[in-house]
Amino acid sequence: MIGALLVAVFILSLIINRIFDEIKFLKLREELGLRGPPTDLFIGNCRYFYKIAIERGIEASPYICAELVHKFGSTFGSYIGREFEIVTTDPAIIKEVFISQFRNFVDRRRLSINRTYPTLDGLLQVGHKGTYGVGWKEIRSVISVIFTSASMKKMHLMFHDQIDNLIDVLRNKCRINNGKMDIYGEYQAMTMDMIARCALGQNISCIKDRNNDYYSCARTFFANLYFEKSLIFRLAIFIPIFRHLRQFTNFGRAEKIIINKLSASIRERERDRADGIIRKLPDVIDLILAENEKRVENGKIPLHHDVVVSNAWALFIAGYETTSSALAYASYLLAKHPEVQATLHEEIHSTFGDADTIDYERVMRLPNSFQHAVFCETLRFYPPVTSLTGRTCIKETIIGGKIRVPVGVGVVAPVHAVMWSEENFVRPREFIPERFLNDKRASAWSATYLPFGIGPRNCVGARFAEMEFKTVLAAVIRCFVIELDLDHIELHTVMGNVLQSPKGNQLFVRLVERRTGAEEEWESLGADSGIDDCEI
Numbered sequence: 001m002i003g004a005l006l007v008a009v010f011i012l013s014l015i016i017n018r019i020f021d022e023i024k025f026l027k028l029r030e031e032l033g034l035r036g037p038p039t040d041l042f043i044g045n046c047r048y049f050y051k052i053a054i055e056r057g058i059e060a061s062p063y064i065c066a067e068l069v070h071k072f073g074s075t076f077g078s079y080i081g082r083e084f085e086i087v088t089t090d091p092a093i094i095k096e097v098f099i100s101q102f103r104n105f106v107d108r109r110r111l112s113i114n115r116t117y118p119t120l121d122g123l124l125q126v127g128h129k130g131t132y133g134v135g136w137k138e139i140r141s142v143i144s145v146i147f148t149s150a151s152m153k154k155m156h157l158m159f160h161d162q163i164d165n166l167i168d169v170l171r172n173k174c175r176i177n178n179g180k181m182d183i184y185g186e187y188q189a190m191t192m193d194m195i196a197r198c199a200l201g202q203n204i205s206c207i208k209d210r211n212n213d214y215y216s217c218a219r220t221f222f223a224n225l226y227f228e229k230s231l232i233f234r235l236a237i238f239i240p241i242f243r244h245l246r247q248f249t250n251f252g253r254a255e256k257i258i259i260n261k262l263s264a265s266i267r268e269r270e271r272d273r274a275d276g277i278i279r280k281l282p283d284v285i286d287l288i289l290a291e292n293e294k295r296v297e298n299g300k301i302p303l304h305h306d307v308v309v310s311n312a313w314a315l316f317i318a319g320y321e322t323t324s325s326a327l328a329y330a331s332y333l334l335a336k337h338p339e340v341q342a343t344l345h346e347e348i349h350s351t352f353g354d355a356d357t358i359d360y361e362r363v364m365r366l367p368n369s370f371q372h373a374v375f376c377e378t379l380r381f382y383p384p385v386t387s388l389t390g391r392t393c394i395k396e397t398i399i400g401g402k403i404r405v406p407v408g409v410g411v412v413a414p415v416h417a418v419m420w421s422e423e424n425f426v427r428p429r430e431f432i433p434e435r436f437l438n439d440k441r442a443s444a445w446s447a448t449y450l451p452f453g454i455g456p457r458n459c460v461g462a463r464f465a466e467m468e469f470k471t472v473l474a475a476v477i478r479c480f481v482i483e484l485d486l487d488h489i490e491l492h493t494v495m496g497n498v499l500q501s502p503k504g505n506q507l508f509v510r511l512v513e514r515r516t517g518a519e520e521e522w523e524s525l526g527a528d529s530g531i532d533d534c535e536i
């Protein structure tokens with residue numbers, strides 16, 4: 001009896017202790033001199049955000065931060081479960097946290113469910129100290145090598161077959177159903193092929209065969225990596241220890257299948273390299289293993305096998321849906337603005353003609369091109385990645401001259417609120433690529449243009465994404481006119497896991513095949529053209 005009483009007293013004191021702890025935690029915002037939305041015990045601001053989602057639909061998500069800025073000022077505090085974050089659109093504070101004080105903010109913002117294998121030691125999440133002794137800085141220096149111009153040029157050669165396949169498929173689909181198609185689905189399949197080829201060393205063709213194992217597992221993974229679709233995901237936000245159950249979630253099971261395949265193919269590649277078998281066109285795995293060999297030569301510890309697997313997986317996750325969303329948004333915006341599409345087509349036609357290959361040099365060496373302006377404006381108008389641009393404080397400091405930031409507190413730059421603000425862009429909700437023609441803002445260091453983040457920890461794959469986006473869009477615009485579909489006149493985007501995706505995961509447009517210059521010439525001579533394809 002006394003024993004039971006003691007246990008009950010012990011449990012009660014734990015609960016009381018936890019409640020006091022929570023009350024103290026919720027007072028932190030006030031202590032730091034910040035305002036913010038109303039909080040609840042244990043769930044912070046979650047009820048507030050949930051209410052907005054129920055009343056206005058999840059398509060309201062891009063507008064929430066801008067509204068909060070309006071209400072509470074450019075810097076306010078927000079509680080997401082057990083995490084407290086300072087949200088700021090102030091360019092001076094953004095520069096301070098992401099660039100000048102980066103040493104105090106090396107870690108990315110914490111998403112509990114990602115703080116376990118196989119994501120914890122991948123570049124997207126790894127902290128300044130990794131699980132196996134190598135932290136963000138060292139991993140970043142290995143991964144950066146993959147994205148040098150020399151490596152990217154080689155990877156670009158791997159694109160050609162995939163783009164040929166895409167154009168074949170689009171051409172067949174545009175001959176049925178009046179050219180109507182879910183262009184997002186097509187781009188997703190194609191970027192999966194490209195990133196699987198470049199990051200995982202897998203030569204697959206999802207664009208032609210949607211039954212492929214990688215494709216179905218990756219689709220299951222992304223389709224279920226949502227707060228509302230997974231109880232474990234939800235629980236992990238409030239009680240972080242639940243993250244260790246990741247492998248039992250729907251997305252965790254799909255992830256495990258790919259990770260096992262990936263691990264086996266990395267082991268095989270290690271054996272090949274030990275036997276002197278080196279591939280002519282190295283993919284990401286080859287490049288990481290080569291860097292690892294250099295580390296050993298220089299007396300450093302090599303990256304652990306799990307770290308190599310985690311990083312190949314991180315590049316796959318980061319490189320798959322991001323670029324397909326960007327391409328889908330660009331297709332929609334060009335369909336909605338035919339005059340912009342005509343200018344873009346003119347430039348692509350005069351650069352590449354009908355028959356020339358869309359080569360790396362011409363795609364990437366035209367920084368002031370109209371296509372570059374379309375790329376920048378698409379990402380400003382519909383940024384695909386919105387939740388990564390945040391950092392966690394690793395050493396207490398002061399920002400903005402007066403705000404104390406204790407260790408563990410996050411600072412977040414809300415991408416929509418920054419890039420849709422009238423203070424930063426004239427007529428921000430209009431699609432005007434010309435604004436970027438002479439604007440140097442689209443560099444990695446601008447605090448008002450954030451599609452790829454900012455500072456030393458910005459998107460390591462930004463140049464790869466740019467290369468893929470421009471090559472694919474040039475190929476598509478060269479062969480097709482993109483028109484709006486009546487079922488999809490308006491596009492709403494919704495916040496998914498880390499991505500901002502088209503609502504319903506589909507984006508319908510109509511494609512109409514263009515006639516090539518040679519066809520037009522033949523027809524003007526009254527001949528029936530036998531030319532069917534425009535070459536990529």
Ligand code: HEM
Binds near residue numbers: 314318384386450453
């Ligand atoms: C249009 C396409 C893409 C967009 C909009 C995008 C956006 C972003 C953003 C906003 C971040 C966070 C930056 C920050 O915290 O400051 C990020 C990080 C990252 N991205 Fe991308 N990304 C894209 C494509 C890619 C591709 C193709 C790859 C790889 C092949 C990639 C790999 C990564 C990695 C590894 C990180 C983490 C970098 C680090 O923590 O050091 N991304 N990306």
